[in-house]
Amino acid sequence: MAQSFWLDTEFIKQDYTQTKLPKGDYENCRFVDCLFSKAFLDNQNFVECTFEGCDLTNANLAHTTFNEVEFINCKLVGLQFDSCNPMLLSFQFDGCNLSVASFYELEIPQTRFLNCKLHQTDFSNASLKGSSFSGSDLKDAIFDGTNLEGVDFESAYDFSIDPTRNSLKKSKFSKDGLMGLLKKYDIVVT
Template sequence: MAQPFWFDQEFTKQDYTQNKLPKGDYENCRFVDCLFSKGFLDNQNFVECTFEGCDFTNTNIAHTIFNEVTFVDCKMVGVQFETCNPMVLAFQFTGCNLSVASFYGMEIPKTTFFNCKLHQVDFSEANLKMSQFPNSDLENAIFNHTQLEQVDFTSALNFSIDPSINTLKKSKFSKEGLIGLLKKYDIVVT
């Protein structure tokens, strides 16, 4: 039996914490100010969709497909992204709070995190090659055996990355940001 299909629809100010979003395929849809927190958004398919001002705090996204999905000004605290479907995975984040979220072991090259709060986010063993973090706050974010080749950290803030356990070839940093590569050495830079 085929899943329901929604195309070019807008969903505004919906509360999906009590009544789940119907399972199906959503293409070119827009979700504005919707509430998904602590709910279930598992086994869904989103293609070329936009989520604006939505709350995904601790939402279950297991096996969900995010293909060319954009998140704008969303609260995504504690979301375990590594549980989503890795097939055709591509998303971008602008102005989102992703604190305590996890991207553990994910293949997410060329992902942009623009002006995001990424406190204590786990990027361990992820492939972030050619990704960007413009104006994003990476306080206590975890980079452990992370592929960071050609990543742009030029305007990123508060990051701490150990070059001896992460791949940083041709990554970009500002002069002011270099301190984030030296923290483990307890060096005082004046």
């Protein structure tokens, strides 16, 4: 059965929690205020698409392709991005809730996580070289064996990163953010 192809199409206020999004290739499409919570988005192909105000909480992303996809003000709680197709994987996030999501072992350099909530998000063994967490809340986010070279943490907050377990060469931190690098030492700075 051949997959369908959608180009330059807008999907507005659609509910895909009961009816599945048709399998196919979506190029330069826009999804606005759509519900995908617990939906099956597996084996889909999204190229240069935008998701705005969508709820994808706990959606199944197995083998899904995200190439140059932007998520704006979306709820992406519990998503297993590490189950996506790693080929050409690239996305950006602005104002999204990515709590309890997983980016385990992904190669996602130059990714923007702007003004996002990333509570308990797993970045273990991922490569995030040159990425930005500008304005993001990283409470209990997991960085272990993570390549954070050149990453911008200047306006990120509530993070805890062990410099002995992660690569931080040329990463940017504000003076206030330096405490996030010292938490494991239980040092009191006044």
